[in-house]
Amino acid sequence: MTTVDRADAAPPVRDQSAKRRWVGQSIRRVEDPKFLLGRGGYIADRITPGTLHAAVLRSPHAHARIVRIEASRAKAAPGVHAVITGPEAAELCNPMPDFGPDPARHTWRCLAADKVRYVGEGVAVVVADSRYLAEDALELIEVEYEPLPPVTDPVRALADDAPLVHEALESNCAYERTFDFGDVDRDFAEAEVIVRDRLRWHRSGGQPLETVGAIAEYDLGTGSFTIDTNTLSFTSYLFMAANTLKVAANKLDIRPVPAGGSFGSKLFANKPAVIAAMCARETGRKVAYLEDRVDNISNCDHHGSDRIYEVELAMMRDGTMRSIKIDVIDDYGAYIQFGVGHHGNALAQVVGPYTIGSVRYQVQAALTNKNQQGAYRGFGSEVNNWMLEQMVDKAARELGLDPVAVRRKNFIREFPHFIPTGNVYDSGDYDRVLDKALELADYSHWRTEQERLREEEGRYIGIGLISAQERSVFSATEFWFWFDEPGAPVTSTPESVSLKVDATGGITAILYSCAFWGNSPETMVAQFVAEEFDCSPYDVSIVYHGSRDGLPATGPGGSRTTVMLAGAVEGAAGKIKAKARRAAAHLLEIDPDDVEWSDGGFHVKGDPERKKSLAEIAIALHLFKHSFPADMESGLDESKVFDHPYTTMPSADRKDLGVFYPFMGHACHVPVVEVDIETGAVTFLHYAAVHDCGTLVNPRSLAGHIVGGTAQGIGTALYEEFVYDDDGQLLSSSFLDYLIPTATEVPELTIGHVETPSPYTPHGVKGGGEGGRMMAPAAINVAVNDALYPLGVRLTELPMTPERILSALRAAGPIGGRAG
Amino acid sequence: MTPTACTINVTVNGHPHVAEVEPRRLLVDFLREDLGLAGTHIGCEHGVCGTCTVLLNGASIRSCITFAVQADGAEISTVEGLARGGEMHPLQDEFSEKQGLQCGYCTPGMLMRACEILAENPDPTPAEVRSAIASNLCRCTGYQFITEAVIGAAARMRATKEVAS
Ligand code: FES
Ligand code: FES
Numbered sequence: 001m002t003t004v005d006r007a008d009a010a011p012p013v014r015d016q017s018a019k020r021r022w023v024g025q026s027i028r029r030v031e032d033p034k035f036l037l038g039r040g041g042y043i044a045d046r047i048t049p050g051t052l053h054a055a056v057l058r059s060p061h062a063h064a065r066i067v068r069i070e071a072s073r074a075k076a077a078p079g080v081h082a083v084i085t086g087p088e089a090a091e092l093c094n095p096m097p098d099f100g101p102d103p104a105r106h107t108w109r110c111l112a113a114d115k116v117r118y119v120g121e122g123v124a125v126v127v128a129d130s131r132y133l134a135e136d137a138l139e140l141i142e143v144e145y146e147p148l149p150p151v152t153d154p155v156r157a158l159a160d161d162a163p164l165v166h167e168a169l170e171s172n173c174a175y176e177r178t179f180d181f182g183d184v185d186r187d188f189a190e191a192e193v194i195v196r197d198r199l200r201w202h203r204s205g206g207q208p209l210e211t212v213g214a215i216a217e218y219d220l221g222t223g224s225f226t227i228d229t230n231t232l233s234f235t236s237y238l239f240m241a242a243n244t245l246k247v248a249a250n251k252l253d254i255r256p257v258p259a260g261g262s263f264g265s266k267l268f269a270n271k272p273a274v275i276a277a278m279c280a281r282e283t284g285r286k287v288a289y290l291e292d293r294v295d296n297i298s299n300c301d302h303h304g305s306d307r308i309y310e311v312e313l314a315m316m317r318d319g320t321m322r323s324i325k326i327d328v329i330d331d332y333g334a335y336i337q338f339g340v341g342h343h344g345n346a347l348a349q350v351v352g353p354y355t356i357g358s359v360r361y362q363v364q365a366a367l368t369n370k371n372q373q374g375a376y377r378g379f380g381s382e383v384n385n386w387m388l389e390q391m392v393d394k395a396a397r398e399l400g401l402d403p404v405a406v407r408r409k410n411f412i413r414e415f416p417h418f419i420p421t422g423n424v425y426d427s428g429d430y431d432r433v434l435d436k437a438l439e440l441a442d443y444s445h446w447r448t449e450q451e452r453l454r455e456e457e458g459r460y461i462g463i464g465l466i467s468a469q470e471r472s473v474f475s476a477t478e479f480w481f482w483f484d485e486p487g488a489p490v491t492s493t494p495e496s497v498s499l500k501v502d503a504t505g506g507i508t509a510i511l512y513s514c515a516f517w518g519n520s521p522e523t524m525v526a527q528f529v530a531e532e533f534d535c536s537p538y539d540v541s542i543v544y545h546g547s548r549d550g551l552p553a554t555g556p557g558g559s560r561t562t563v564m565l566a567g568a569v570e571g572a573a574g575k576i577k578a579k580a581r582r583a584a585a586h587l588l589e590i591d592p593d594d595v596e597w598s599d600g601g602f603h604v605k606g607d608p609e610r611k612k613s614l615a616e617i618a619i620a621l622h623l624f625k626h627s628f629p630a631d632m633e634s635g636l637d638e639s640k641v642f643d644h645p646y647t648t649m650p651s652a653d654r655k656d657l658g659v660f661y662p663f664m665g666h667a668c669h670v671p672v673v674e675v676d677i678e679t680g681a682v683t684f685l686h687y688a689a690v691h692d693c694g695t696l697v698n699p700r701s702l703a704g705h706i707v708g709g710t711a712q713g714i715g716t717a718l719y720e721e722f723v724y725d726d727d728g729q730l731l732s733s734s735f736l737d738y739l740i741p742t743a744t745e746v747p748e749l750t751i752g753h754v755e756t757p758s759p760y761t762p763h764g765v766k767g768g769g770e771g772g773r774m775m776a777p778a779a780i781n782v783a784v785n786d787a788l789y790p791l792g793v794r795l796t797e798l799p800m801t802p803e804r805i806l807s808a809l810r811a812a813g814p815i816g817g818r819a820g
Numbered sequence: 821m822t823p824t825a826c827t828i829n830v831t832v833n834g835h836p837h838v839a840e841v842e843p844r845r846l847l848v849d850f851l852r853e854d855l856g857l858a859g860t861h862i863g864c865e866h867g868v869c870g871t872c873t874v875l876l877n878g879a880s881i882r883s884c885i886t887f888a889v890q891a892d893g894a895e896i897s898t899v900e901g902l903a904r905g906g907e908m909h910p911l912q913d914e915f916s917e918k919q920g921l922q923c924g925y926c927t928p929g930m931l932m933r934a935c936e937i938l939a940e941n942p943d944p945t946p947a948e949v950r951s952a953i954a955s956n957l958c959r960c961t962g963y964q965f966i967t968e969a970v971i972g973a974a975a976r977m978r979a980t981k982e983v984a985s
Contacts, residue, residue, distance in 0.1 A: 028916050035924025036912040038859020038899035042925065045858035132844070209863040209871050209925045209959050260861065260925025261959050293864040518923025518960045700919050704961060708922060711962035735868035735957070742954040743963035748946070772962075 062728020709772020
């Protein structure tokens with residue numbers, strides 16, 4: 001294995017023993033009053049009188065050439081200001097920003113120009129006085145299509161004779177590579193048992209209750225766009241969106257507004273903003289484009305992973321895991337905007353919490369006639385967690401070993417630990433998490449109950465136990481380490497915060513991305529600021545700044561926000577305190593080294609009475625410049641652009657990918673389920689979840705993420721699927737068919753926290769925003785299989801709908817012939 | 821063809837309104853756009869998610885599949901009417917205390933549904949709350965802290981009633 005230099009590259013180890021007053025408290029969220037009062041200010045709430053509304057005509061075909069679009073009747077319809085067809089949009093706009101491999105060979109546009117590649121793809125947009133009138137006019141557009149054979153099965157898509165989604169690519173395989181990390185062949189040769197399986201994970205998605213929307217305005221006088229939207233991330237890459245709109249990057253200002261949920265699906269989701277902006281320039285008016293639910297389900301560009309795995313796990317008879325070979329086909333849909341970054345997420349924690357010594361990872365990205373993949377909470381690592389835990393579970397069964405013991409036998413216990421792919425696990429205590437989970441789950445009680453209920457009542461109870469990783473804070477190398485000669489080997493993924501202390505000592509924090517997705521960035525920042533300055537978090541004012549004249553920001557994603565905001569606040573606060581120290585020392589007529597910070601101000605060391613509070617320092621700095629040395633400027637505001645704290649470069653041969661996801665959370669989920677073998681329904685009898693996300697900032701809000709993520713994981717495991725039939729029709733195109741769990745499908749969770757602080761981050765915080773969904777699908781699958789084991793049934797496909805459970809039961813043989 | 825407008829009389833959060841609306845105008849659009857009460861949100865427009873829930877004569881309805889003309893003569897309650905004189909309703913306060921919201925988008929609909937639930941049953945069990953709020957989707961919270969908030973608010977509202985009586 002070629003290794004990169006590891007020791008030198010690690011950031012300094014921090015002393016995490018500090019006493020904290022605000023970090024660690026379950027304070028009420030500072031975000032909430034406006035939402036509770038119905039004054040959230042979401043994008044749809046910001047439409048002003050006179051704004052025009054856009055509506056998009058969607059393709060009814062999965063694959064068809066656009067022969068002709070006749071829009072004259074629509075243009076003449078009442079209240080219509082413009083109709084822009086796909087071919088016209090291709091003149092007005094360049095292709096969409098695309099991080100995929102070789103984007104010129106699978107060109108992606110805001111509206112389809114020459115052919116449609118999935119049901120729901122936009123072919124024209126109408127701009128009218130109201131959404132009602134715009135939708136009326138959509139019906140008057142005539143599109144003549146020449147239907148082409150669709151391909152919706154990823155395996156078939158990769159066959160030589162498959163219809164091509166993009167002719168220019170000459171294949172439906174957008175990416176293919178096999179990586180070897182460590183000596184896989186040796187480890188397999190030495191193994192005593194090889195456990196094999198084929199696993200299928202169907203696509204689901206974030207589906208926040210609020211869709212993506214944008215309100216755009218074009219100023220003819222300055223030639224610039226102003227766009228308000230509920231998606232703003234990767235601000236340094238917005239020159240790509242500007243290029244789409246054919247303006248200079250400094251003529252595009254994207255301003256963030258609160259998002260009514262995202263779960264990944266608003267990550268760099270610029271298509272609605274581009275459509276609104278294009279329409280604004282064409283009409284000379286302010287234009288709002290708000291996706292409706294069908295737009296979002298069928299055309300959001302953010303469906304989740306859609307994978308077929310062939311896996312081999314090399315084991316010793318005593319339960320030691322030696323190596324794993326993973327062969328995965330991922331159905332990306334019609335485009336591949338983020339490349340195969342989802343598999344980078346998998347590689348960050350591919351061996352789970354286990355000391356597996358080597359890994360072979362083969363990935364093929366198939367293009368099909370479906371809406372493309374984007375981001376969904378876990379970004380592909382949750383699928384890896386599920387795959388690995390199914391394999392470990394199967395191995396325990398085949399070897400006749402206890403599932404708890406097998407996991408314990410292989411736990412990593414020394415940190416920092418470098419896994420075969422090169423990524424580091426900074427810290428952890430997997431035994432402690434497991435112990436706590438077994439205790440909260442009342443594990444032995446349920447094992448006894450399981451047997452009793454089966455024998456006495458013929459009920460099938462299953463206990464799912466999984467222990468898995470939750471990587472946090474991605475760095476940019478995972479965008480390009482796929483390629484030997486990457487087009488853009490970028491390394492920046494910063495987050496910025498500015499702090500302004502006004503003349504009265506009041507503190508305002510400025511954020512630069514669409515940080516609010518339903519997570520708690522304002523509460524986090526307020527708690528960090530309060531910790532630094534000994535103020536109340538409720539006295540901190542938080543504002544968001546637009547992209548054009550803002551500082552670099554990457555936004556939420558990969559459970560990075562809290563860690564990165566912590567670093568940015570720490571950095572900006574450090575600068576403020578350095579200036580305030582000098583000012584205080586000057587006012588106290590003493591050397592700056594002789595004052596120290598305590599309780600909201602600087603005092604003379606050894607003489608706490610001689611003190612200047614932050615407010616006293618601030619008013620002096622704001623109003624009395626000439627009382628200070630000449631080099632001190634008026635005011636007290638500072639910024640910090642906080643870059644990724646721990647990244648190393650991949651080796652040239654890509655046998656070591658370097659450190660790219662270092663702050664490693666961990667969790668153990670133990671659901672207890674009952675499977676009704678007559679109906680195939682799965683219900684929960686108990687559910688324990690223990691997470692370790694490093695130092696807790698606000699335990700209540702983390703618990704909220706755990707429950708909410710688990711609810712989504714329940715959807716992934718049991719209910720949610722974007723179902724495309726063989727013709728490429730999307731069968732689950734509303735919430736009537738795409739089943740989001742309700743309050744009666746989600747059990748009450750018993751939640752535990754373990755804290756192993758990261759040695760490398762401020763306060764020792766690790767990200768925790770995705771954890772619930774990264775664990776629940778794996779845990780519930782293990783639980784269902786545990787319930788059905790006596791019947792010889794094992795589910796290997798998610799979601800485990802009643803239909804899939806019943807057909808697996810039928811395949812296993814007649815009910816009467818079963819044991820139990 | 822522009823459909824002819826109808827005149828409707830509605831009382832919203834205690835305020836009477838006389839308005840001209842198209843017969844096809846949805847109640848949610850009337851509330852949000854015509855009256856400027858943007859607290860009622862739209863999640864699906866198919867009548868499935870409950871995000872748009874308001875009370876019509878005290879009963880919860882989905883304003884995305886109700887025409888404004890159907891509200892003629894009715895009393896409508898929306899989230900904007902919950903807080904009184906700058907003081908949050910116990911439900912709002914308990915949602916804040918228990919973190920019964922994350923993105924806040926489902927929250928107005930949940931709050932209105934919870935008002936109805938507690939009007940019908942001032943002392944529900946957690947299971948009863950769960951089953952009653954299963955009418956409304958929340959994509960963020962997993963419902964656990966919403967359930968706790970409704971239970972908490974119920975206790976406070978009962979206590980206030982006892983004091984008052
Ligand atoms: S928006 Fe009305 S039920 Fe979903
Ligand atoms: S809080 Fe986001 S949908 Fe309920």
